[in-house]
Amino acid sequence: MAFDIEMIEKVYANMKERVDKAREIVGRPLTLTxxxxxxxxxxxxxxxxxxxxxxxVDFAPDRVACQDATxxxxxxxxxxxxxxxxxxxxxxxxxxxxxxxxxxxxxxxxANTQSKEVFxxxxxxxxxxxxxxxxxxxxxxxxxxxxxxAFPGGMMIGTDSHTVNAGGLGMLAIGVGGADAVDVMSGMSxxxxxxxxxGVKLTGKLxxxxxxxxxxxxxxxxxxxxxGTGAVVEYFGEGATSMSCTGKGTICNMGxxxxxxxxxxxxxxxxxxxxxxxxxQDVVDAADKVASYLTAxxxxxxxxxxxxxxxxxxxxxxxxxxxxxxxxxxxxxxxSKMKAEAAANGxxxxxxxxxxxxxxxxxxxxxxxxxxxxxxxxxxxxxxxxEFGINPGSEQIRYTIERDGIIATFEKLGTKVFTNACGPCxxxxxxxxxxxxxxxxxxxxxxxxxxxxxxGNPNTHAFVTSPEMVAALAISGRLDFNPLTDTLLNDNxxxxxxxxxxxxxxxxxxFDVEDAGFQAPAVDGSSVQVVVSETSDRLQxxxxxxxxxxxxxxxxxxxxxxxxxxxxxxxxxxxxxxRFRGHLDNISNNMLIGAVNAFNEKANSVKNQLTAxxxxxxxxxxxxxxxxxxxxxxxxxxxxxxxxxxxxxxxxRFLGVKAVLxxxxxxxxxxxxxxxxxxxxxxxxxxxxxxxxxxxxxNFTDLIDFAPGKPLTxxxxxxxxxxxxxxxxxxxxxxxxxxxxxxxxxxxxxAGKV
Numbered sequence: 001m002a003f004d005i006e007m008i009e010k011v012y013a014n015m016k017e018r019v020d021k022a023r024e025i026v027g028r029p030l031t032l033t034x035x036x037x038x039x040x041x042x043x044x045x046x047x048x049x050x051x052x053x054x055x056x057v058d059f060a061p062d063r064v065a066c067q068d069a070t071x072x073x074x075x076x077x078x079x080x081x082x083x084x085x086x087x088x089x090x091x092x093x094x095x096x097x098x099x100x101x102x103x104x105x106x107x108x109x110x111a112n113t114q115s116k117e118v119f120x121x122x123x124x125x126x127x128x129x130x131x132x133x134x135x136x137x138x139x140x141x142x143x144x145x146x147x148x149x150a151f152p153g154g155m156m157i158g159t160d161s162h163t164v165n166a167g168g169l170g171m172l173a174i175g176v177g178g179a180d181a182v183d184v185m186s187g188m189s190x191x192x193x194x195x196x197x198x199g200v201k202l203t204g205k206l207x208x209x210x211x212x213x214x215x216x217x218x219x220x221x222x223x224x225x226x227x228g229t230g231a232v233v234e235y236f237g238e239g240a241t242s243m244s245c246t247g248k249g250t251i252c253n254m255g256x257x258x259x260x261x262x263x264x265x266x267x268x269x270x271x272x273x274x275x276x277x278x279x280x281q282d283v284v285d286a287a288d289k290v291a292s293y294l295t296a297x298x299x300x301x302x303x304x305x306x307x308x309x310x311x312x313x314x315x316x317x318x319x320x321x322x323x324x325x326x327x328x329x330x331x332x333x334x335x336s337k338m339k340a341e342a343a344a345n346g347x348x349x350x351x352x353x354x355x356x357x358x359x360x361x362x363x364x365x366x367x368x369x370x371x372x373x374x375x376x377x378x379x380x381x382x383x384x385x386x387e388f389g390i391n392p393g394s395e396q397i398r399y400t401i402e403r404d405g406i407i408a409t410f411e412k413l414g415t416k417v418f419t420n421a422c423g424p425c426x427x428x429x430x431x432x433x434x435x436x437x438x439x440x441x442x443x444x445x446x447x448x449x450x451x452x453x454x455x456g457n458p459n460t461h462a463f464v465t466s467p468e469m470v471a472a473l474a475i476s477g478r479l480d481f482n483p484l485t486d487t488l489l490n491d492n493x494x495x496x497x498x499x500x501x502x503x504x505x506x507x508x509x510x511f512d513v514e515d516a517g518f519q520a521p522a523v524d525g526s527s528v529q530v531v532v533s534e535t536s537d538r539l540q541x542x543x544x545x546x547x548x549x550x551x552x553x554x555x556x557x558x559x560x561x562x563x564x565x566x567x568x569x570x571x572x573x574x575x576x577x578x579r580f581r582g583h584l585d586n587i588s589n590n591m592l593i594g595a596v597n598a599f600n601e602k603a604n605s606v607k608n609q610l611t612a613x614x615x616x617x618x619x620x621x622x623x624x625x626x627x628x629x630x631x632x633x634x635x636x637x638x639x640x641x642x643x644x645x646x647x648x649x650x651x652x653r654f655l656g657v658k659a660v661l662x663x664x665x666x667x668x669x670x671x672x673x674x675x676x677x678x679x680x681x682x683x684x685x686x687x688x689x690x691x692x693x694x695x696x697x698x699n700f701t702d703l704i705d706f707a708p709g710k711p712l713t714x715x716x717x718x719x720x721x722x723x724x725x726x727x728x729x730x731x732x733x734x735x736x737x738x739x740x741x742x743x744x745x746x747x748x749x750x751a752g753k754v
Contacts, residue, residue, distance in 0.1 A: 004089060005282045008151050011062060012290045015039040015153055019293050022046045029297035031307055032266050033197055033232045036172045039293075040155040042189035050194040052309060053230050056733050058189035061174075063089040063149060063156045064181050067141045068122055069096035069574070070159035070645060072582030074178030075125045076542050078185055081749050083129070084526065087187030091132040091149070092122050093141035097578055100389065100416075100423035101430035104398075108137045108419045117538050118582060121530065123519065128528035129185075130521045138517025139394025139420040142166070142359035145173075146249055147278050147394060147511075152267040152287050152294045157184060161256040161644040161668060162359050162447065167264035168249025169271055170294055172232065174262045175668055177646035179675035179745050186749055191735070195261045196231040198223075199308035201301075202239025204317030208500040209335075209484055211369070212247030213361060213445065213466035216254040217322035218314060221332025226638040228260030229667055231309070235265050236301050239316040244505040245274035246363035253360045254447045257329040259641065259666055266295030270505075277506045321469050321484070325449045326441075326461035328565075335469070339480035347461055347479060350385075353442040354474025355454075356467045357391025357418070358425035361445035364511075366467045367392065367401050368503025371409045373471035373483075376498050378412045381490040385477020388415040391423045396513040403512060413475075424454045427575035431455040443473045448642065450569050452594070456576075468501035539582040544750070545653060545677050547743035553658050556698040557624055559631040560606045560617055561689075563598035566635050567642035568669060570594035572651055574643070581647065584654050591651040592617040592633070599694045607694055618655065625656035634692055635662035640669020649673045653744075659700075661714065661728055663689060674736050677744040679703075681728035684711055691724045692716055701725075706740070708733050 015035065022038035023030055026049045030038070038046050042058035050057055064086070066074050071092045078086075097118060098111040112119065119136055126133035134144055141158070142165035150156075152170030157163065159181050166173035174192070184190050200219060206212065219233070233255055235248070243251075248265045255263035265271075267287055275284045287294055300307045320334040326347060333341045342349055356362075356370050367390070377384060390410055392398035398420050401407050407417060423429055425446040434455040441461045442454065449462035463479065472483040481488075487495040522528060532539045562570075573590050580587035593604040593616060600614075607613070608620045610627060624631045633652060639662035640648060649672035652660065659679035663686045673680040683689060699715040706712070716724045732740070739745040 005286065007062065007089070008154070008283060009286050011154060012286055015293050016290055018045055025049055029299040029307065031197055031234055031300050032264060032294070032296045033172065033195070033234050035293060036153055036155055037194070052194055053196045055194045056191055057194050058191055059155065061088065061155045061157045061184050061190055064184050065141055065145050065149070065156065065158040065163065066090070066092050066181060067096050067160045068092065068094040068118065069578050069581045070178055071122055072118060072539065073646060073650065074159050074181045075122065076582065077178055077182045077746050078129065079125070079530070080542060080544070080746060081182060081186045083186050085130040086185040088184055090185055091134060092126050093134040093144055094119060094122065094136040094138065095140045095421045096426060096428065098136055098419045098421040098423065099428045099430055100391070100418040104417055104419045111136055115579070117536060121532065121539055121582070124528060124530045126519070127521050128525035128530055130525060132521060133519040135517040135519060137395065137420055139397070140359045140362060140422055142253065143362055143393030143397065146246070147396060151283050152271055157181060157190060159644060161642065162253050164255050164260070164262040165249045165253040165359055167252030167255070167262055168245055169274065170265055170267045172262050172264055175256060175644040177644055177649065177668060177672035177675060179646060180671065182746060183749065188749065192261070193230065196309040198228060198231045198233045198310045198312065199304045200233055200235045201304060201311065201313045202235060202237040202316055203313065204239050204315045205242045206316045206319070209321045209468065210316070210319050211321070211466035211468060212243050212250045214319055214322045215314060215316070216251045217324045217332055217464065218319060219312065220254065220258050220324060220330040221322070222312060223258045225257060225328060225330045225641055226259045226664070228255060228258035231260055233260045233263040234296070235263065236296065239314070240265055241268045241270070243270060244365055245270045246365050249363070250360055254329070257447055259638065261667060267291055273506060277511060321466065323443070323463050323465045323469065325463035327449060327451050329447065329449055329464055335482050335484065338482070342480050348439055348441040349479050350441065351443055351473055351477050351479055352440045353387050353389065354470045355389050355424050355442065355444035355446065356470050357393065358422060358446040359393065360447045361467045362391060362393030362397060364397055364400060364507055365503055365505050366445070367397070367406050369501040370467040370471045371406045372501045372503055373468055373475070373498060374413050375409050377475045378409065380496045381492060382475060382488050382496060383491055384413055384475045386474040388413060388474055389418055389424065390415055391418045392420045395420050395515070395517050396511050399513045400507050400511050404507060404509070427453055427456065428578065429455050434460070441479055443470050443479070445470050450567055450642065453569060472498055537583060537586055538579060540584055542584065544747050545743040547747065548741050550704065552703045553630055553700040556630040556632050556658060557609050558692065558694065558696045558698065559621055559624070559633050559657060560592055560595055561598040561634040561692055562592070562595040562636060563601065564596055564636055565641070566595050566639050568640055568645050568648040569642055571640065571648035572645055584650060587647055588651040588654050589618045591621065591655060609695055621655035621657065630658040631656055632659045632661060632698055633657055634689065635660065636689070637663045638666050639664065640666040642666070644668045646672040646676070649676045649678060653678055670731070674732065674739055675745045677740055677742070679730070679740065681712060681730050684727040684729050688724070688726045691726065693718050695719045706737055708737070
């Protein structure tokens with residue numbers, strides 16, 4: 001559980017040497033992002049300046065973190081790698097498989113019974129291979145990483161898109177698929193295209209109702225869900241240094257919602273305070289010795305337009321609280337404009353639920369500020385109009401806020417205190433009445449608000465805002481309530497105006513916990529047995545994917561032409577499907593069931609060309625696979641947006657899909673497809689999307705000449721005998737083509753060829 005100060009000191013020693021050398025090679029001052037990237041090169045000292053957005057570069061991350069839903073497949077793959085122990089510090093966190101329904105004690109007990117087989121598997125695999133294991137109820141992966149493992153200037157990867165949360169402590173923390181994690185756990189390098197850099201200059205200071213969450217809600221509104229793709233966002237300025245460390249974490253966390261590779265802040269006093277409060281004074285002492293290396297060179301922040309590919313400036317003193325949504329996290333509405341926006345768009349005004357927590361906003365400060373609003377309602381006799389639920393970020397947070405009376409304040413308002421876990425944020429919410437499909441509104445402090453994300457109801461309008469705004473809106477029961485100007489009636493009919501929220505950044509009496517929920521691995525795990533039952537419907541040992549036969553793919557059928565937004569939630573839903581995350585065959589029954597078919601505008605209804613009938617997407621894919629017929633998937637922009645779940649790549653691979661051809665990819669999903677031996681292709685001409693017809697048969701004419709930088713040609717044969725030849729770009733380099741030829745990246749690792 002304890003941080004490894006020796007490892008951190010080694011990172012800092014390397015950083016000093018390598019950054020000084022990199023500055024000479026690049027020939028100019030360096031951003032913080034560049035300092036961390038150059039100091040984590042796999043081959044050590046840089047020999048050239050890398051092209052932003054161009055060069056693929058091998059890195060050596062300092063650690064790996066996995067959540068339980070993705071860890072299952074990652075560790076099943078690692079078992080095939082032939083290693084006796086992980087090569088870098090690694091942890092597994094049980095936070096996804098706990099459903100929110102009644103309350104923490106009941107819900108956790110149910111999860112420990114229902115998912116015992118999975119938790120036991122993860123515990124034993126972790127014990128065997130030297131992996132730290134955080135038990136169910138210990139907390140949410142990203143909050144625990146921030147509290148225990150993150151450190152300024154480090155680099156980590158994690159099998160969850162919100163790994164980026166650790167940027168709040170000055171790391172480059174990047175979400176990846178399980179196969180990427182397996183590479184690093186196996187002692188291999190990790191490959192990333194050298195990112196572009198977006199600078200966000202924060203001036204002024206947050207005050208009143210405005211919170212760190214509003215910074216990223218504003219940035220998302222500016223950049224959209226794909227505006228950060230291929231880039232790292234680096235925040236700086238007086239506004240950045242004035243915020244708390246956990247507030248910075250919130251901003252970095254939601255960087256995943258703009259497609260950014262990651263986000264980060266320079267080392268400052270807020271990080272020192274947080275590290276000290278979480279018993280890591282040794283890290284502060286080590287970081288202070290290299291403090292100038294843990295932020296950008298002064299010239300960068302003095303003249304940022306010269307050093308960033310894009311620059312955004314936000315004055316925090318003028319920033320208004322935002323409420324983003326519904327159905328997408330980048331649709332931003334300042335609170336003062338919500339009344340007009342809601343009326344114009346016909347959004348349900350009545351709020352049914354207010355939810356606070358998730359990895360985005362579950363810190364002590366978040367809970368304290370929200371509780372200050374709740375306390376005002378209690379003191380003034382205001383009865384809340386909506387239901388309330390909270391998810392503390394960790395057992396340490398829960399124990400401390402219980403000690404300090406914050407939970408008691410929430411409970412006075414009838415709040416349900418759910419388990420220290422993800423819960424409703426990832427669809428693990430058994431919401432009464434959701435199956436009715438009624439049109440309704442909820443507000444939450446989570447990061448994503450895609451259709452059906454929280455409760456499975458496509459008519460739930462979910463809006464993202466800060467914890468304190470969630471509290472105010474839920475108490476009022478109205479989406480158009482503006483706590484800056486409006487009043488509420490208490491039980492005596494008196495008009496009450498809520499005061500601005502307040503809360504301690506860190507607990508005055510320090511953090512406390514009785515049992516954090518950590519299990520250290522065996523020193524020697526060679527005798528530990530990992531058992532997977534052949535009859536289990538939750539876990540299934542993996543069989544290697546077949547290598548490429550070296551021939552052109554011919555006679556392939558179009559499985560689906562997906563229309564519009566197609567996130568990893570659409571490709572591989574969470575919610576009730578989380579129970580099958582360790583069983584590839586079973587979970588493949590959810591493949592693309594949320595994607596909209598462009599030809600009939602229905603979800604999970606595609607034409608089976610063998611029978612000329614319509615059926616579920618997985619059923620049609622299985623029919624083609626059984627007949628030995630390959631298939632391909634066609635998609636729109638930002639295909640694979642959202643979660644890092646590699647199941648969205650493994651399921652198509654397992655069911656015989658050979659290629660995914662889209663207008664553009666989200667970064668993590670494109671990499672996941674490559675790792676699993678799939679062809680991830682983009683239209684050279686986006687209008688060619690319109691040429692693809694429902695009954696098409698597809699032939700690759702030049703796949704045998706697959707090479708870096710060389711487009712591929714796909715022939716779409718229509719039922720009338722006519723053809724359209726479509727050019728497709730790809731971003732494969734030589735090593736990635738090697739993954740494809742071998743059938744997957746893991747096949748190469750298992751064969752000892754990388």
